[in-house]
Amino acid sequence: MVRRLLEFCRTVPELVFALIFVVAFGLGPLPGVLALAIHSTGALGKLFAEVVENVDMKPAEGVTAAGATWWQTVHLAIVPQVLSNFASYGLLRFEINVRGASVMGFVGAGGIGQELIECIRKFYYSDVSALLVLIIATVMIIDLATERLRYHFIGQEARS
Amino acid sequence: MSDRRQLTLPADPALLARHAGLLRAQALTRLNMVLLVGAIMVLAGIAFWRLDVSFWRIVKGFGELGTFVVLMIPPSAGSWANALVYLHALAETVAIAFLGTLLAAIIAFPLGLLAARNVVPARLFQFMTRRSLDTVRGVDTLIWALIWVNVVGLGPFAGVLAIMTSDIGTLGKLFSEAIEASDRKPVEGVTAAGGSRVHQIRFAILPQVLPVMLSQVLYFFESNTRSATIIGIVGAGGIGLHLVEQIRTFEWDRVAFLILLILAAVAAIDWLSARLRHAIIGDRSVAL
Incomplete structure:
Protein backbone atom coordinates (compact mmCIF):
# COMPACT_ATOMS: atom_id res chain seq x y z
CA MET A 1 0.00 0.00 0.00
CA VAL A 2 2.78 2.39 0.97
CA ARG A 3 4.59 1.25 -2.14
CA ARG A 4 1.65 2.11 -4.39
CA LEU A 5 1.37 5.52 -2.75
CA LEU A 6 5.07 6.20 -3.30
CA GLU A 7 4.69 5.07 -6.88
CA PHE A 8 1.85 7.51 -7.36
CA CYS A 9 3.93 10.32 -5.87
CA ARG A 10 6.83 9.72 -8.20
CA THR A 11 4.90 9.01 -11.39
CA VAL A 12 2.84 12.18 -11.36
CA PRO A 13 5.29 14.83 -12.57
CA GLU A 14 6.35 17.55 -10.15
CA LEU A 15 4.95 20.19 -12.41
CA VAL A 16 1.47 18.69 -12.27
CA PHE A 17 1.61 18.77 -8.50
CA ALA A 18 2.88 22.33 -8.74
CA LEU A 19 -0.02 23.31 -11.01
CA ILE A 20 -2.57 21.88 -8.61
CA PHE A 21 -0.83 23.33 -5.56
CA VAL A 22 -0.66 26.76 -7.14
CA VAL A 23 -4.44 26.70 -7.31
CA ALA A 24 -4.71 25.45 -3.73
CA PHE A 25 -1.99 27.47 -1.97
CA GLY A 26 -1.79 30.53 -4.18
CA LEU A 27 1.15 31.78 -6.24
CA GLY A 28 4.63 31.80 -4.75
CA PRO A 29 7.42 29.46 -3.76
CA LEU A 30 5.34 27.41 -1.30
CA PRO A 31 3.54 25.24 -3.92
CA GLY A 32 6.89 24.66 -5.60
CA VAL A 33 8.47 23.47 -2.36
CA LEU A 34 5.55 21.13 -1.67
CA ALA A 35 5.50 19.75 -5.21
CA LEU A 36 9.21 18.95 -5.10
CA ALA A 37 8.81 17.49 -1.62
CA ILE A 38 6.04 15.11 -2.68
CA HIS A 39 7.81 14.02 -5.83
CA SER A 40 11.07 13.45 -3.99
CA THR A 41 9.31 11.52 -1.27
CA GLY A 42 8.12 9.11 -3.93
CA ALA A 43 11.51 8.75 -5.54
CA ALA A 60 21.99 -7.74 12.55
CA GLU A 61 22.14 -11.41 13.45
CA GLY A 62 25.36 -10.84 15.33
CA VAL A 63 23.94 -7.97 17.32
CA THR A 64 20.79 -9.94 18.07
CA ALA A 65 22.91 -12.87 19.19
CA ALA A 66 24.75 -10.54 21.56
CA GLY A 67 21.39 -9.79 23.17
CA ALA A 68 20.37 -6.52 21.55
CA THR A 69 16.79 -5.30 21.45
CA TRP A 70 15.05 -4.55 18.15
CA TRP A 71 15.88 -0.88 18.46
CA GLN A 72 19.53 -1.60 19.14
CA THR A 73 19.66 -3.96 16.17
CA VAL A 74 18.37 -1.27 13.85
CA HIS A 75 20.64 1.37 15.34
CA LEU A 76 23.84 -0.67 15.45
CA ALA A 77 23.51 -3.09 12.53
CA ILE A 78 21.20 -1.57 9.91
CA ARG A 93 17.95 14.20 -5.30
CA PHE A 94 18.93 17.69 -4.21
CA GLU A 95 20.92 18.00 -7.42
CA ILE A 96 17.90 16.90 -9.46
CA ASN A 97 15.58 19.18 -7.55
CA VAL A 98 17.72 22.23 -8.21
CA ARG A 99 17.03 21.61 -11.87
CA GLY A 100 13.36 20.95 -11.17
CA ALA A 101 13.04 24.13 -9.16
CA SER A 102 14.36 26.17 -12.07
CA VAL A 103 11.19 25.41 -14.04
CA MET A 104 8.68 25.68 -11.21
CA GLY A 105 8.26 29.33 -12.09
CA PHE A 106 6.71 28.33 -15.43
CA VAL A 107 3.48 27.54 -13.64
CA GLY A 108 3.79 30.32 -11.09
CA ALA A 109 5.39 28.30 -8.33
CA GLY A 110 8.28 30.65 -7.63
CA GLY A 111 11.93 30.74 -8.53
CA ILE A 112 13.92 31.82 -11.54
CA GLY A 113 11.59 30.10 -14.00
CA GLN A 114 9.15 32.98 -13.72
CA GLU A 115 11.69 35.43 -15.12
CA LEU A 116 12.83 32.95 -17.72
CA ILE A 117 9.41 32.26 -19.20
CA GLU A 118 8.65 35.99 -19.31
CA CYS A 119 11.86 36.72 -21.18
CA ILE A 120 11.30 33.87 -23.62
CA ARG A 121 7.72 34.94 -24.27
CA LYS A 122 8.84 38.52 -24.89
CA PHE A 123 11.76 37.43 -27.10
CA TYR A 124 14.40 39.15 -24.91
CA TYR A 125 17.00 36.66 -26.02
CA SER A 126 19.99 38.27 -24.36
CA ASP A 127 18.15 38.12 -21.04
CA VAL A 128 17.26 34.50 -21.74
CA SER A 129 20.87 33.56 -22.27
CA ALA A 130 21.92 35.45 -19.14
CA LEU A 131 19.34 33.55 -17.11
CA LEU A 132 20.39 30.25 -18.70
CA VAL A 133 24.02 30.93 -17.86
CA LEU A 134 23.00 31.67 -14.29
CA ILE A 135 21.01 28.43 -14.03
CA ILE A 136 23.74 26.35 -15.61
CA ALA A 137 26.39 27.85 -13.35
CA THR A 138 24.29 27.20 -10.25
CA VAL A 139 23.52 23.64 -11.29
CA MET A 140 27.18 22.97 -12.03
CA ILE A 141 28.42 24.35 -8.74
CA ILE A 142 25.87 22.32 -6.83
CA ASP A 143 26.65 19.22 -8.89
CA LEU A 144 30.35 19.53 -8.14
CA ALA A 145 29.78 20.18 -4.45
CA THR A 146 27.37 17.28 -3.99
CA GLU A 147 29.60 14.98 -6.01
CA ARG A 148 32.44 15.75 -3.61
CA LEU A 149 30.19 15.11 -0.63
CA ARG A 150 28.85 11.90 -2.10
CA TYR A 151 32.29 10.51 -2.79
CA HIS A 152 33.14 11.43 0.78
CA PHE A 153 30.15 9.45 2.12
CA ILE A 154 30.67 6.47 -0.12
CA GLY A 155 34.38 6.52 0.60
CA GLN A 156 33.60 6.27 4.29
CA GLU A 157 31.51 3.22 3.61
CA ALA A 158 34.25 1.59 1.59
CA ARG A 159 36.73 2.14 4.40
CA SER A 160 34.61 0.73 7.20
CA MET B 1 29.38 4.17 19.45
CA SER B 2 29.67 3.88 23.22
CA ASP B 3 26.80 1.38 23.31
CA ARG B 4 28.67 -0.76 20.86
CA ARG B 5 31.65 -0.89 23.18
CA GLN B 6 29.43 -1.85 26.09
CA LEU B 7 27.84 -4.55 24.03
CA THR B 8 31.06 -6.20 23.00
CA LEU B 9 33.37 -5.78 25.97
CA PRO B 10 33.69 -3.93 29.25
CA ALA B 11 35.79 -0.78 28.82
CA ASP B 12 39.27 -2.09 29.56
CA PRO B 13 41.57 0.89 30.25
CA ALA B 14 44.60 -0.79 28.71
CA LEU B 15 42.67 -1.58 25.57
CA LEU B 16 41.25 1.93 25.39
CA ALA B 17 44.72 3.39 25.75
CA ARG B 18 46.07 1.17 22.98
CA HIS B 19 43.36 2.21 20.53
CA ALA B 20 43.09 5.84 21.61
CA GLY B 21 43.67 6.96 18.02
CA LEU B 22 40.76 4.91 16.69
CA LEU B 23 38.42 6.13 19.37
CA ARG B 24 39.41 9.73 18.78
CA ALA B 25 38.70 9.27 15.08
CA GLN B 26 35.28 7.91 15.97
CA ALA B 27 34.52 10.84 18.25
CA LEU B 28 35.61 13.21 15.49
CA THR B 29 33.28 11.55 12.98
CA ARG B 30 30.49 11.95 15.48
CA LEU B 31 31.23 15.61 16.01
CA ASN B 32 31.26 16.11 12.24
CA MET B 33 27.91 14.40 11.98
CA VAL B 34 26.38 16.63 14.64
CA LEU B 35 27.78 19.73 12.96
CA LEU B 36 26.44 18.58 9.59
CA VAL B 37 22.94 17.96 10.90
CA GLY B 38 23.01 21.31 12.68
CA ALA B 39 24.11 23.12 9.54
CA ILE B 40 21.36 21.46 7.49
CA MET B 41 18.74 22.48 10.03
CA VAL B 42 19.92 26.08 10.11
CA LEU B 43 19.88 26.19 6.30
CA ALA B 44 16.37 24.73 6.21
CA GLY B 45 15.22 27.33 8.73
CA ILE B 46 16.64 30.19 6.67
CA ALA B 47 15.08 28.76 3.50
CA PHE B 48 11.66 28.47 5.14
CA TRP B 49 11.91 32.01 6.41
CA ARG B 50 13.07 33.44 3.09
CA LEU B 51 10.40 31.59 1.10
CA ASP B 52 7.70 32.94 3.38
CA VAL B 53 6.31 29.55 4.27
CA SER B 54 3.75 30.02 7.01
CA PHE B 55 2.01 27.31 8.93
CA TRP B 56 -1.38 28.93 8.48
CA ARG B 57 -1.04 29.03 4.71
CA ILE B 58 -0.16 25.37 4.61
CA VAL B 59 -3.20 24.40 6.70
CA LYS B 60 -5.51 26.52 4.54
CA GLY B 61 -4.01 25.12 1.35
CA PHE B 62 -4.48 21.54 2.47
CA GLY B 63 -8.11 22.30 3.23
CA GLU B 64 -8.51 23.55 -0.32
CA LEU B 65 -6.65 20.52 -1.64
CA GLY B 66 -9.12 18.27 0.18
CA THR B 67 -11.99 19.95 -1.66
CA PHE B 68 -10.26 19.32 -5.00
CA VAL B 69 -9.73 15.67 -4.19
CA VAL B 70 -13.41 15.28 -3.31
CA LEU B 71 -14.33 16.94 -6.62
CA MET B 72 -11.97 14.58 -8.44
CA ILE B 73 -14.10 11.57 -7.56
CA PRO B 74 -15.30 9.97 -9.75
CA PRO B 75 -12.80 10.62 -12.54
CA SER B 76 -14.49 11.16 -15.87
CA ALA B 77 -13.53 12.45 -19.28
CA GLY B 78 -16.80 14.31 -19.78
CA SER B 79 -17.73 12.55 -23.00
CA TRP B 80 -16.52 9.76 -25.25
CA ALA B 81 -15.30 12.26 -27.81
CA ASN B 82 -13.16 13.86 -25.11
CA ALA B 83 -11.82 10.52 -24.02
CA LEU B 84 -10.74 9.82 -27.59
CA VAL B 85 -8.99 13.19 -27.80
CA TYR B 86 -7.16 12.43 -24.56
CA LEU B 87 -6.13 8.98 -25.75
CA HIS B 88 -4.79 10.49 -28.94
CA ALA B 89 -2.81 13.01 -26.91
CA LEU B 90 -1.46 10.19 -24.78
CA ALA B 91 -0.27 8.32 -27.87
CA GLU B 92 1.40 11.51 -29.04
CA THR B 93 3.13 11.79 -25.67
CA VAL B 94 4.54 8.29 -25.90
CA ALA B 95 5.64 8.94 -29.48
CA ILE B 96 7.46 12.10 -28.38
CA ALA B 97 9.24 10.18 -25.65
CA PHE B 98 10.17 7.36 -28.02
CA LEU B 99 11.52 9.57 -30.81
CA GLY B 100 13.29 11.89 -28.40
CA THR B 101 15.06 9.04 -26.63
CA LEU B 102 16.01 7.35 -29.89
CA LEU B 103 17.53 10.49 -31.39
CA ALA B 104 19.28 11.31 -28.12
CA ALA B 105 20.78 7.83 -27.93
CA ILE B 106 22.05 8.03 -31.51
CA ILE B 107 23.70 11.38 -30.96
CA ALA B 108 24.95 10.63 -27.45
CA PHE B 109 26.75 7.46 -28.53
CA PRO B 110 29.69 9.12 -30.33
CA LEU B 111 29.75 11.86 -27.71
CA GLY B 112 29.98 9.26 -24.96
CA LEU B 113 33.00 7.75 -26.68
CA LEU B 114 34.61 11.17 -27.00
CA ALA B 115 34.03 11.93 -23.32
CA ALA B 116 35.52 8.65 -22.08
CA ARG B 117 38.97 8.85 -20.54
CA ASN B 118 40.13 5.50 -21.89
CA VAL B 119 39.10 6.21 -25.48
CA VAL B 120 40.26 9.77 -25.94
CA PRO B 121 43.67 10.21 -24.40
CA ALA B 122 43.72 13.98 -24.92
CA ARG B 123 42.58 15.19 -21.51
CA LEU B 124 41.70 18.67 -22.73
CA PHE B 125 39.43 17.38 -25.47
CA GLN B 126 37.75 14.93 -23.14
CA PHE B 127 37.31 17.64 -20.51
CA MET B 128 35.70 19.97 -23.06
CA THR B 129 33.26 17.26 -24.21
CA ARG B 130 32.34 16.52 -20.61
CA ARG B 131 31.73 20.13 -19.72
CA SER B 132 29.60 20.77 -22.77
CA LEU B 133 27.53 17.69 -21.94
CA ASP B 134 27.19 19.07 -18.41
CA THR B 135 26.01 22.37 -19.81
CA VAL B 136 23.33 20.72 -21.91
CA ARG B 137 22.32 18.63 -18.94
CA GLY B 138 22.09 21.59 -16.59
CA VAL B 139 19.10 22.99 -18.48
CA ASP B 140 15.81 21.31 -17.71
CA THR B 141 13.77 19.60 -20.44
CA LEU B 142 11.02 22.15 -20.01
CA ILE B 143 13.37 25.05 -20.69
CA TRP B 144 14.57 23.30 -23.83
CA ALA B 145 10.94 22.80 -24.79
CA LEU B 146 10.27 26.52 -24.42
CA ILE B 147 13.30 27.37 -26.53
CA TRP B 148 12.44 24.84 -29.22
CA VAL B 149 8.84 26.03 -29.32
CA ASN B 150 10.20 29.44 -30.24
CA VAL B 151 12.46 27.90 -32.88
CA VAL B 152 10.22 25.35 -34.65
CA GLY B 153 6.80 26.50 -33.51
CA LEU B 154 4.18 24.88 -31.30
CA GLY B 155 3.56 21.16 -31.57
CA PRO B 156 5.07 17.78 -30.86
CA PHE B 157 8.19 18.35 -32.97
CA ALA B 158 9.41 20.90 -30.42
CA GLY B 159 8.77 18.28 -27.74
CA VAL B 160 10.85 15.66 -29.53
CA LEU B 161 13.71 18.11 -29.94
CA ALA B 162 13.49 19.18 -26.30
CA ILE B 163 13.67 15.63 -24.98
CA MET B 164 16.46 14.85 -27.39
CA THR B 165 18.56 17.84 -26.36
CA SER B 166 18.30 17.37 -22.64
CA ASP B 167 18.91 13.64 -22.90
CA ILE B 168 22.00 13.96 -25.05
CA GLY B 169 23.71 15.47 -22.03
CA THR B 170 22.66 12.81 -19.56
CA LEU B 171 23.03 9.82 -21.85
CA GLY B 172 26.40 11.06 -23.08
CA LYS B 173 27.63 11.25 -19.50
CA LEU B 174 26.25 7.81 -18.60
CA PHE B 175 27.69 6.26 -21.76
CA SER B 176 31.12 7.71 -21.08
CA GLU B 177 31.00 6.42 -17.52
CA ALA B 178 30.01 2.96 -18.72
CA ILE B 179 32.89 3.00 -21.19
CA GLU B 180 35.35 4.11 -18.53
CA ALA B 181 34.19 1.31 -16.24
CA SER B 182 34.81 -1.33 -18.89
CA ASP B 183 37.52 -3.94 -18.40
CA ARG B 184 40.98 -3.02 -19.78
CA LYS B 185 42.05 -6.58 -20.54
CA PRO B 186 40.13 -7.14 -23.80
CA VAL B 187 41.55 -3.83 -25.07
CA GLU B 188 45.07 -5.03 -24.31
CA GLY B 189 44.27 -8.31 -26.00
CA VAL B 190 43.11 -6.61 -29.18
CA THR B 191 46.16 -4.33 -29.13
CA ALA B 192 48.46 -7.32 -28.67
CA ALA B 193 46.83 -8.98 -31.67
CA GLY B 194 47.66 -5.88 -33.74
CA GLY B 195 44.33 -4.09 -33.62
CA SER B 196 44.04 -0.38 -34.30
CA ARG B 197 42.19 2.10 -32.05
CA VAL B 198 38.99 1.57 -34.00
CA HIS B 199 39.39 -2.18 -33.61
CA GLN B 200 39.89 -1.72 -29.89
CA ILE B 201 36.64 0.17 -29.59
CA ARG B 202 34.71 -2.17 -31.86
CA PHE B 203 35.95 -5.51 -30.55
CA ALA B 204 36.97 -4.83 -26.96
CA ILE B 205 34.90 -1.98 -25.57
CA LEU B 206 31.58 -2.11 -27.41
CA PRO B 207 30.69 -5.72 -26.62
CA GLN B 208 31.15 -4.90 -22.94
CA VAL B 209 29.17 -1.69 -22.80
CA LEU B 210 26.42 -2.18 -25.38
CA PRO B 211 23.98 -4.09 -23.13
CA VAL B 212 24.50 -1.54 -20.36
CA MET B 213 23.87 1.31 -22.78
CA LEU B 214 20.74 -0.34 -24.16
CA SER B 215 19.28 -0.77 -20.74
CA GLN B 216 20.14 2.82 -19.86
CA VAL B 217 18.35 3.98 -22.99
CA LEU B 218 15.31 1.93 -22.05
CA TYR B 219 15.34 3.42 -18.60
CA PHE B 220 15.41 6.86 -20.16
CA PHE B 221 12.50 5.99 -22.37
CA GLU B 222 10.58 5.28 -19.18
CA SER B 223 11.57 8.53 -17.55
CA ASN B 224 10.96 10.47 -20.76
CA THR B 225 7.39 9.27 -20.91
CA ARG B 226 7.00 11.09 -17.63
CA SER B 227 8.74 14.24 -18.88
CA ALA B 228 6.75 14.16 -22.12
CA THR B 229 3.53 14.41 -20.15
CA ILE B 230 4.48 17.87 -18.89
CA ILE B 231 6.13 19.54 -21.86
CA GLY B 232 2.64 20.12 -23.24
CA ILE B 233 2.37 22.78 -20.55
CA VAL B 234 4.54 25.09 -22.65
CA GLY B 235 2.88 24.00 -25.89
CA ALA B 236 5.29 21.32 -27.05
CA GLY B 237 2.68 18.65 -27.73
CA GLY B 238 1.33 15.73 -25.78
CA ILE B 239 -1.17 15.30 -23.02
CA GLY B 240 0.20 18.11 -20.83
CA LEU B 241 -1.73 20.75 -22.75
CA HIS B 242 -5.05 19.12 -21.86
CA LEU B 243 -3.93 18.62 -18.28
CA VAL B 244 -3.03 22.25 -17.76
CA GLU B 245 -6.25 23.41 -19.43
CA GLN B 246 -8.42 21.27 -17.18
CA ILE B 247 -6.55 22.38 -14.06
CA ARG B 248 -6.89 26.04 -15.00
CA THR B 249 -10.63 25.63 -15.59
CA PHE B 250 -11.12 23.61 -12.37
CA GLU B 251 -12.54 20.55 -14.15
CA TRP B 252 -11.24 18.32 -11.41
CA ASP B 253 -12.92 15.10 -12.55
CA ARG B 254 -11.20 15.44 -15.92
CA VAL B 255 -7.89 16.21 -14.23
CA ALA B 256 -8.25 12.99 -12.28
CA PHE B 257 -9.07 11.11 -15.47
CA LEU B 258 -5.99 12.49 -17.22
CA ILE B 259 -3.74 11.72 -14.28
CA LEU B 260 -5.04 8.16 -14.14
CA LEU B 261 -4.46 7.84 -17.86
CA ILE B 262 -0.87 9.01 -17.46
CA LEU B 263 -0.32 6.67 -14.53
CA ALA B 264 -1.63 3.71 -16.52
CA ALA B 265 0.52 4.53 -19.54
CA VAL B 266 3.64 5.02 -17.45
CA ALA B 267 3.01 1.80 -15.56
CA ALA B 268 2.56 -0.12 -18.81
CA ILE B 269 5.78 1.27 -20.27
CA ASP B 270 7.67 0.67 -17.03
CA TRP B 271 6.58 -2.94 -17.06
CA LEU B 272 7.48 -3.41 -20.71
CA SER B 273 10.88 -1.81 -20.43
CA ALA B 274 11.64 -3.66 -17.19
CA ARG B 275 10.97 -6.92 -19.05
CA LEU B 276 13.17 -5.85 -21.94
CA ARG B 277 15.97 -4.68 -19.69
CA HIS B 278 15.81 -7.93 -17.82
CA ALA B 279 16.10 -9.79 -21.10
CA ILE B 280 19.10 -7.69 -22.14
CA ILE B 281 21.24 -7.63 -19.04
CA GLY B 282 19.69 -10.20 -16.71
CA ASP B 283 19.63 -9.46 -13.01
CA ARG B 284 22.51 -7.02 -12.97
CA SER B 285 21.51 -3.56 -11.89
CA VAL B 286 22.69 -0.62 -13.95
CA ALA B 287 24.43 2.43 -12.56
CA LEU B 288 22.41 5.48 -13.41
Missing part, protein backbone atom coordinates in the same frame (compact mmCIF):
# COMPACT_ATOMS: atom_id res chain seq x y z
CA LEU A 44 13.58 8.60 -2.36
CA GLY A 45 11.12 6.32 -0.61
CA LYS A 46 11.62 3.71 -3.28
CA LEU A 47 15.42 4.03 -3.28
CA PHE A 48 15.61 3.94 0.53
CA ALA A 49 13.40 0.87 0.67
CA GLU A 50 15.67 -0.86 -1.83
CA VAL A 51 18.76 0.06 0.17
CA VAL A 52 17.25 -1.28 3.38
CA GLU A 53 16.20 -4.48 1.67
CA ASN A 54 19.71 -5.04 0.36
CA VAL A 55 21.54 -4.71 3.68
CA ASP A 56 23.74 -7.49 4.88
CA MET A 57 21.75 -9.26 7.59
CA LYS A 58 24.79 -10.80 9.24
CA PRO A 59 25.62 -7.82 11.49
CA VAL A 79 21.67 2.20 10.18
CA PRO A 80 25.47 2.20 9.81
CA GLN A 81 25.07 0.20 6.60
CA VAL A 82 22.43 2.37 5.00
CA LEU A 83 23.29 5.85 6.24
CA SER A 84 25.91 6.66 3.64
CA ASN A 85 23.64 5.46 0.85
CA PHE A 86 20.76 7.50 2.22
CA ALA A 87 22.90 10.60 2.34
CA SER A 88 24.21 9.97 -1.14
CA TYR A 89 20.75 9.50 -2.63
CA GLY A 90 19.47 12.52 -0.74
CA LEU A 91 22.21 14.68 -2.21
CA LEU A 92 21.58 13.28 -5.68
